[in-house]
Amino acid sequence: MKVATNTNFDELLQDSKLVIVDFWATWCGPCRMLSPILDEVEEEMPEQIKVVKVNVDDADEIANRFRIMSIPTLIFFKEGQMVDKTVGAMPKHTLIERINANL
Numbered sequence: 581m582k583v584a585t586n587t588n589f590d591e592l593l594q595d596s597k598l599v600i601v602d603f604w605a606t607w608c609g610p611c612r613m614l615s616p617i618l619d620e621v622e623e624e625m626p627e628q629i630k631v632v633k634v635n636v637d638d639a640d641e642i643a644n645r646f647r648i649m650s651i652p653t654l655i656f657f658k659e660g661q662m663v664d665k666t667v668g669a670m671p672k673h674t675l676i677e678r679i680n681a682n683l
Contacts (some may be wrong), residue, residue: 581619581622581631581632581633582589582630582631582632582633583616583632583633583635584632584633584634584639584642585587585638585639586639586640587640589613589620589632589639589642590597590653591651592630592632592659593660595630596659597627597628597629597630598628598629598630598653598656598657598658598679598682598683599629599630599631599632599656599657599658600618600629600630600631600632600654600656600679601632601633601634601654601655601656601657602614602615602618602631602632602633602634602652602653602654602655603634603642603643603648603651603652603653603654603655604633604634604635604636604645604651604652605635605636605637605651608639608651608652610651610652610668610669611651611652611669613669614652614654614669614670615633617670617671617672617675618631618645618654618675619631619637620672621672621675621676621679622625626678628679629679629681636648637649650663650668651667652667652668652669653665653666653667654667654675654678656678656679656682658682663682664678664681666678
């Protein structure tokens with residue numbers, strides 16, 4: 581898991597793996613439910629995915645750029661291009677299905 585800031589965000593997207601950007605905040609209950617699931621899936625699929633965390637309170641420029649209105653929001657990037665987006669918490673099997681559909 582990588583933590584994105586307003587300055588390093590674009591370079592974190594440049595990867596041959598599927599990059600999943602997690603927009604979250606410390607005060608968000610569903611975010612706290614989704615976070616350990618994301619960590620677990622990243623550990624299970626290290627060759628296929630990279631998770632990047634964006635705290636919307638700390639990196640508001642990035643949140644505004646992607647018009648994040650609700651959290652948690654996951655945006656999936658392939659070779660720096662957005663390929664999918666989900667809003668809300670989800671169970672592990674649903675997350676894995678989304679990942680596999682975008683690999």
